[in-house]
Amino acid sequence: MWAFIHKLGSPKWFYGISARLSPWFWAAAALLIVVGSVWGLAFAPADYQQGNSFRIIYVHVPAAFLAQSIFVSMAIAGFVFMVWKIKVADMAAAMMAPLGAAMTFVALFSGAVWGVPTWGTWWMWDARLTSMLILLFLYFGVIALRGAFASRDSASRAASVLAMVGVINIPIIKYSVDWWYTLHQPATFSVTSRPAMPLEMWAPLLIMVLGFYCFFIAVTLMRTRSEILRRESNKRWVRELAGEVN
Amino acid sequence: MPNSDPHLARETDAVRLFREPEGGAGVAIRATLKRDLLLLMRRRSEVLNPLVFFALVITLFPIGISPDPELLATIAPGLLWVAALLAALLSLDSLFRSDFEDGSLEQLLLSPQPLPALALAKVAVHWLLTGLPLALMAPVLGIMLALPAGSYAVLALSLALGSASLSLIGAIGAALTVGLSRGGVLLSLLVLPLYIPVLIFGAGAVQAAIFGEGVAAHLAILGALLAVALILAPWAIAASLRISING
Numbered sequence: 001m002w003a004f005i006h007k008l009g010s011p012k013w014f015y016g017i018s019a020r021l022s023p024w025f026w027a028a029a030a031l032l033i034v035v036g037s038v039w040g041l042a043f044a045p046a047d048y049q050q051g052n053s054f055r056i057i058y059v060h061v062p063a064a065f066l067a068q069s070i071f072v073s074m075a076i077a078g079f080v081f082m083v084w085k086i087k088v089a090d091m092a093a094a095m096m097a098p099l100g101a102a103m104t105f106v107a108l109f110s111g112a113v114w115g116v117p118t119w120g121t122w123w124m125w126d127a128r129l130t131s132m133l134i135l136l137f138l139y140f141g142v143i144a145l146r147g148a149f150a151s152r153d154s155a156s157r158a159a160s161v162l163a164m165v166g167v168i169n170i171p172i173i174k175y176s177v178d179w180w181y182t183l184h185q186p187a188t189f190s191v192t193s194r195p196a197m198p199l200e201m202w203a204p205l206l207i208m209v210l211g212f213y214c215f216f217i218a219v220t221l222m223r224t225r226s227e228i229l230r231r232e233s234n235k236r237w238v239r240e241l242a243g244e245v246n
Numbered sequence: 247m248p249n250s251d252p253h254l255a256r257e258t259d260a261v262r263l264f265r266e267p268e269g270g271a272g273v274a275i276r277a278t279l280k281r282d283l284l285l286l287m288r289r290r291s292e293v294l295n296p297l298v299f300f301a302l303v304i305t306l307f308p309i310g311i312s313p314d315p316e317l318l319a320t321i322a323p324g325l326l327w328v329a330a331l332l333a334a335l336l337s338l339d340s341l342f343r344s345d346f347e348d349g350s351l352e353q354l355l356l357s358p359q360p361l362p363a364l365a366l367a368k369v370a371v372h373w374l375l376t377g378l379p380l381a382l383m384a385p386v387l388g389i390m391l392a393l394p395a396g397s398y399a400v401l402a403l404s405l406a407l408g409s410a411s412l413s414l415i416g417a418i419g420a421a422l423t424v425g426l427s428r429g430g431v432l433l434s435l436l437v438l439p440l441y442i443p444v445l446i447f448g449a450g451a452v453q454a455a456i457f458g459e460g461v462a463a464h465l466a467i468l469g470a471l472l473a474v475a476l477i478l479a480p481w482a483i484a485a486s487l488r489i490s491i492n493g
Contacts, residue, residue, distance in 0.1 A: 082485075137439040144435055148426050157489045158422050162436060165418055165482055169440050172471070176443035183450060 009086040011228045012237050018221045025218035032211030040204035047201075053117040056110050058205060062212035064107040064128075067135060068170070070100030070216065074142070075167035078160030088224065090156040091231065093163065094146060095223035099216065101139035108132050127181035131174050138166045152231075274359035275367045282371040285344075292340055293375045297383055300333040304387045315392035322391035323452035326401060327408075327445055329387075330380045334409055335434055335441075337376045338416040341368065342424040342487070351424075355491055362480035365487065369417045369479075377409025397455035400465075407468040408448040414472075414479035415440050421486035444471060 040058035047054035077093035080086055111129050112122045123129070142162050149155035197205075232238045286293055307325050308318060318325075345351040354364055384405050385398040393401065419437035423429030451464035 134439050134442055137435070141436040141439065144432055145422060148423070148429070148432055154425070154489055154492070158486065161418075161482060161485055161489065162422060165440070168478065169443075172443050172474075173439070176446045176467075180446040180450065183453075 009084065009088060011088055011091075011232050012235075014088045015225055015228050018225055022218055022221040022225075025214050025221065029211050029214035029218050032207050032214060036204045036207035036211050040208060044201050044204055045198070050118055053114065056114045058208050060107060060110040060114060061205060062209045063103045063110060064132065065209055066212050066216055067100060067104040067107050067132065069213070070096050070103060071135065071138065071163070071170065072167055074100065075160075075163040078163040081156060082160050082164075087231075088228070090160065091227040092220055092224045093160065094156070095227055096220055097139060097143050097146070097159075099219055099223075101136060101143065103216075104132060104136040104139060108136065125181070127178045130181070131177045134173055134177070135170070138170070142166065271359045271363055274357060275363050278354075278364050278367040279371060282368055283374070286371065286375050292337070293379070296333040296337040296376050297379055299336055300329055300380055300383060301387060303329040303332065304391065308391070319392045319394055322388060322393040323397070323401070323449045323456065325391060326384050326388060326393070327405070327449040327452070330384060330405055330409065331412060331441055331445060333380055334376055334412045335416060335437060337372070338413075338420045338437070339423075339430050339433055341372050341417055341420040342490075343420075346424045346490070351487065352491055355487060361484040361487065365417065365421070365483040366476075366480045369413050369483070372417070373410050373413040377413055378406060380409060381405035393452075394456045396458075397452050400455035400461050401452050404448045404451040404461075404465060404468060407465065407472060408444045411444050411468070411472045411475045412441060414475040414483075415444075418479055418482045418486055421483045421490060423490075424487070425490035444468065447471070 037058060041055055044055070046052050074093045074096045077089040077096070080089040081093065108129065111126075111132070115122055115124060142159050145162050146155045146159040149158060229238055229241075304325065307321075311317065311321075342351060345354070355361060357364070381402045384401050385393075388398055388401055416433075416437045419433045419440075422436065423433045426432065447464050447467045451461045451468065454461045454464055
């Protein structure tokens with residue numbers, strides 16, 4: 001167990017193992033997303049209330065899942081970095097943040113587009129839209145803080161602390177926004193009170209969610225690999241890789 | 247004769263200097279409280295500026311929206327809470343700044359006393375001279391915004407409770423950005439999203455008081471948020487201060 005963690009902490013070992021793993025994740029992501037979107041967009045039955053506009057769920061929900069999961073992964077990576085000083089964890093956390101912010105934006109944007117046919121407006125102060133917006137600001141905060149420090153070590157540790165503080169606050173923010181929304185609920189049709197989805201509708205959704213997770217892992221591995229090369233560019237093994245040393 | 251040798255005597259003096267003071271952490275916390283209170287009382291503008299800012303922002307709203315008392319009364323709870331929150335935020339940047347610049351923050355970190363406790367003492371002073379005055383001043387501004395009667399006590403109470411959480415959460419951001427030369431805007435970017443739960447329940451308490459509903463639930467949740475912040479924030483502040491000093 002400990003030997004494994006120590007190995008994982010070595011950028012060189014991680015670089016090797018991730019090279020072998022990432023093609024599998026890319027392949028799985030491509031397969032699942034293609035199957036899920038074709039099934040969801042072309043073959044799943046239309047919703048009896050919303051018609052075809054409900055199909056945006058196949059992008060919206062996976063993006064929203066990832067938006068929250070990436071923040072949690074970032075905080076876990078930050079914790080691992082702070083406790084065991086594993087540099088790879090921090091590199092991964094740094095690489096996850098922009099992807100998480102992008103996914104939050106995708107979830108918000110697809111939610112806004114979905115709002116036009118269902119609510120008749122681009123934006124509603126719906127509880128879930130609002131907490132997603134706050135999550136986007138949390139991502140911006142972590143990214144901005146990391147960029148503000150001159151020393152990389154301070155930047156890494158500060159971003160880790162902020163990610164951990166943020167992850168404790170996410171459930172608190174989520175529940176308080178829910179409470180706030182129920183107190184101020186305007187008289188509109190809610191999409192939450194729809195009957196449960198039939199199998200033909202949620203199976204492609206599940207496939208899309210899994211595909212998005214594989215995509216996230218593949219992108220993080222790829223970006224972490226290039227970050228390892230960038231940060232370790234003075235190390236002997238990287239220079240050997242580049243053919244500078246024989 | 248143990249004290250006859252002058253070298254030995256000098257050594258015991260030196261040892262005494264590095265020994266923990268009598269009373270341990272309690273003495274250090276009281277000393278930090280006293281020092282920060284004294285410093286802030288001597289720089290009165292730092293205490294007064296957030297209050298003036300609060301009054302000014304509240305003045306802007308009737309001018310910008312409408313002087314109609316009925317309209318103002320409906321939005322007054324939110325306006326007062328948002329303006330107080332921004333005023334508290336404005337004062338955060340100076341929480342550790344001067345200590346960082348004159349080096350006393352480093353001494354605080356070097357001291358053998360638990361840093362979270364000392365940080366908590368500093369935050370307590372910040373709340374005492376920022377959050378509490380804002381809470382006491384809010385009812386006066388509430389009169390000017392035609393806040394319905396019966397909600398004034400709740401307004402002050404919710405602000406007093408809530409601003410303590412705001413000071414604790416904000417101090418994490420202040421500690422993270424104290425080493426940066428232009429941390430002000432970044433500080434608000436880090437801290438404002440974390441302020442949202444406090445704002446929801448603080449403004450909600452005042453709304454509930456206006457509508458004649460029970461305010462106990464809102465105030466209880468504000469108290470719960472404060473309890474969680476009291477337990478967790480000092481550790482985060484201490485860790486952030488160490489990052490800012492070492493980097």
